[in-house]
Amino acid sequence: MKPPRMRPRGAIGMRRAVRSRRSLLKSAMMLALGVSAGLPAPATAAAPPVRIIRQGKFFLVNGWVLTAEDLRKLRLL
Amino acid sequence: MILDAGSPDRGAFARPFDICIVGSGPAGMTLARSLAAKGFDVALMEGGSFDVTVESQEMYAGEIVGLDYMDLDVVRIRVFGGCSEHWSGRTGVIPAHDFLPMPQRPLAWPITKADLDPYQPEASEIFELGLAWQPPDLALPQAEERFRNIQFRQSPPVRMGQKYRDEIAASPRITAAINANLVDMRLGPDLATVESAVFRSYDPADPGFTVSARVFALCLGGFETPRMMLNFNSQKPAGIGNDNDLVGRYFCEHPSREMALAIYTHRREIMQDNYSPTPEFMEREGILDFIMRVTWRDRAPKSLGDSLKGALECATPFTERLGAKIRGGPRDCLWGGDEEFRRLHDPDAYPSGTVWMACEQSLIRDSRVMLAEETDAFGLRRMRLDWKLDEIDYRTMLTGLTALGQHFAEQDIGRIRIPDWLLVDNPRLPGGAGAVHSGDWNGGYHQMCTTRMADDPREGVVDRNCRVHGMDNLYIGGSSVFGSPSYVNPTYTIVQLALRLGDHLGTVLPAGGVVGEVLQ
Numbered sequence: 001m002k003p004p005r006m007r008p009r010g011a012i013g014m015r016r017a018v019r020s021r022r023s024l025l026k027s028a029m030m031l032a033l034g035v036s037a038g039l040p041a042p043a044t045a046a047a048p049p050v051r052i053i054r055q056g057k058f059f060l061v062n063g064w065v066l067t068a069e070d071l072r073k074l075r076l077l
Numbered sequence: 078m079i080l081d082a083g084s085p086d087r088g089a090f091a092r093p094f095d096i097c098i099v100g101s102g103p104a105g106m107t108l109a110r111s112l113a114a115k116g117f118d119v120a121l122m123e124g125g126s127f128d129v130t131v132e133s134q135e136m137y138a139g140e141i142v143g144l145d146y147m148d149l150d151v152v153r154i155r156v157f158g159g160c161s162e163h164w165s166g167r168t169g170v171i172p173a174h175d176f177l178p179m180p181q182r183p184l185a186w187p188i189t190k191a192d193l194d195p196y197q198p199e200a201s202e203i204f205e206l207g208l209a210w211q212p213p214d215l216a217l218p219q220a221e222e223r224f225r226n227i228q229f230r231q232s233p234p235v236r237m238g239q240k241y242r243d244e245i246a247a248s249p250r251i252t253a254a255i256n257a258n259l260v261d262m263r264l265g266p267d268l269a270t271v272e273s274a275v276f277r278s279y280d281p282a283d284p285g286f287t288v289s290a291r292v293f294a295l296c297l298g299g300f301e302t303p304r305m306m307l308n309f310n311s312q313k314p315a316g317i318g319n320d321n322d323l324v325g326r327y328f329c330e331h332p333s334r335e336m337a338l339a340i341y342t343h344r345r346e347i348m349q350d351n352y353s354p355t356p357e358f359m360e361r362e363g364i365l366d367f368i369m370r371v372t373w374r375d376r377a378p379k380s381l382g383d384s385l386k387g388a389l390e391c392a393t394p395f396t397e398r399l400g401a402k403i404r405g406g407p408r409d410c411l412w413g414g415d416e417e418f419r420r421l422h423d424p425d426a427y428p429s430g431t432v433w434m435a436c437e438q439s440l441i442r443d444s445r446v447m448l449a450e451e452t453d454a455f456g457l458r459r460m461r462l463d464w465k466l467d468e469i470d471y472r473t474m475l476t477g478l479t480a481l482g483q484h485f486a487e488q489d490i491g492r493i494r495i496p497d498w499l500l501v502d503n504p505r506l507p508g509g510a511g512a513v514h515s516g517d518w519n520g521g522y523h524q525m526c527t528t529r530m531a532d533d534p535r536e537g538v539v540d541r542n543c544r545v546h547g548m549d550n551l552y553i554g555g556s557s558v559f560g561s562p563s564y565v566n567p568t569y570t571i572v573q574l575a576l577r578l579g580d581h582l583g584t585v586l587p588a589g590g591v592v593g594e595v596l597q
Contacts, residue, residue: 055479055483058482058483058486060479060495060500062494063494063495063496063497063500064399064482064492064493064494064495065479065482065483065485065486065492065493065494065495066399066486066492067486067487070399070486070492074399074400
């Protein structure tokens with residue numbers, strides 16, 4: 001006679017979910033590596049110019065309302 | 078009783094009524110019930126049936142010559158119960174300051190919020206909102222100087238045609254008809270009194286029938302009420318109530334759409350917040366009222382492979398995401414990418430969305446409903462809509478979005494992108510003609526102010542009691558009488574106004590003496 005199951009189903013389900021997530025991330029990595037080789041180069045060279053308009057202590061950058069700190073982080077200031 | 082205007086039963090209208098109400102939407106239905114409860118003899122006439130029919134809906138077709146607008150035979154519904162049969166149920170109270178004149182709003186209501194407040198309990202009961210309510214002003218931390226947090230209430234939504242059909246049918250005071258199309262109104266010798274209204278069924282051979290009453294009320298909505306008044310020009314060339322060339326003018330909508338993009342820095346319960354300007358902010362900036370609501374981006378359909386690809390193409394830190402969006406290019410993950418991938422597993426991670434905005438429109442004389450050359454099945458000229466916005470309307474949008482963007486940036490809630498079409502010198506709402514099915518529309522299905530209320534006949538079509546200037550016994554119910562539009566969904570106010578009109582007529586009708594018999 002087999003011994004009774006020691007682990008509740010929920011725990012097994014959780015382990016399966018974790019395994020599934022790891023598998024998914026692994027697939028994602030593999031897919032990304034496979035795909036990224038064929039990706040075009042980053043489009044920074046062809047990107048539209050960044051237009052900055054000062055509005056008091058804020059800045060309108062290509063329509064986005066940003067702070068000075070944002071511009072520093074983005075190396076736009 | 079409710080009868081079909083195409084049946085012999087319509088002989089029931091061959092007697093005088095106290096009041097003939099044309100249109101059975103929220104205004105007409107409420108007014109009929111109010112006056113019946115006071116003991117008056119009511120004729121309630123509806124051009125549609127209990128369900129949508131092609132022949133009825135087709136009466137609403139018309140031309141659009143101004144700003145793009147939704148198809149005119151789609152944006153309204155012509156059935157028993159009127160627009161309540163397709164409304165969303167969103168319910169709000171116009172704030173007190175939106176009734177008042179301001180430098181940037183010289184034309185305003187001749188009444189105040191206090192005039193409508195007594196009707197909140199009954200209106201709330203009609204819409205099944207529970208107890209009467211005042212919308213609470215909830216705190217918006219760090220934004221109190223510019224914004225108030227407005228809360229709406231939700232009706233189930235109440236479909237008035239369905240809710241009150243049995244009551245109307247059983248009422249000894251109301252004689253109602255469906256498929257009864259108003260085709261003319263006949264004036265007395267003084268041209269200041271409506272003596273009868275002429276109705277026809279859809280049978281092309283129908284010669285029609287008249288309904289006589291002491292008082293008439295047009296409750297046909299912001300488009301049909303002026304269309305009818307302009308069409309009835311056999312005795313008054315400019316149309317009924319149009320001595321000052323105001324019928325159909327000052328057409329207002331609530332310019333509204335998803336105006337801006339937003340990305341958020343972190344999870345936050347901001348879906349509950351509705352940002353509306355404080356009166357002080359409106360005055361300081363010289364703008365009109367509005368409301369903004371931030372939303373989460375709906376998940377775009379995308380294959381798992383594309384999602385994963387996008388996920389790993391895109392930078393995940395906020396600054397990098399922001400940089401990608403500003404610069405554009407393949408790292409822009411707005412429509413998928415990491416957001417899409419992560420939302421599949423954690424909807425609260427890396428949220429993005431939009432800012433939906435609805436504005437009070439300025440009153441523009443040349444924004445108007447006119448008559449087209451083409452006629453409908455009854456020989457009445459169809460409507461031509463010329464919707465216009467003014468500089469202050471676009472400035473209101475830009476100022477509101479900029480202020481919200483600054484608040485979001487300052488508090489590090491997220492960042493907002495103002496659309497390109499609003500940043501040009503002469504902005505114009507993007508196209509949305511006939512786009513009611515795509516969700517990319519520019520209005521709220523709210524047609525207002527085309528017979529606006531004003532004490533001065535040179536500024537409005539009806540007086541503060543909704544009586545047409547220059548007419549002794551013609552009244553108007555519905556959003557066409559709004560003095561100015563605010564930003565609030567209009568249905569609740571329409572019912573408040575109808576209840577108030579019912580009370581007013583309850584006081585003036587018995588004075589004529591004829592009604593006394595009916596009251597027994």
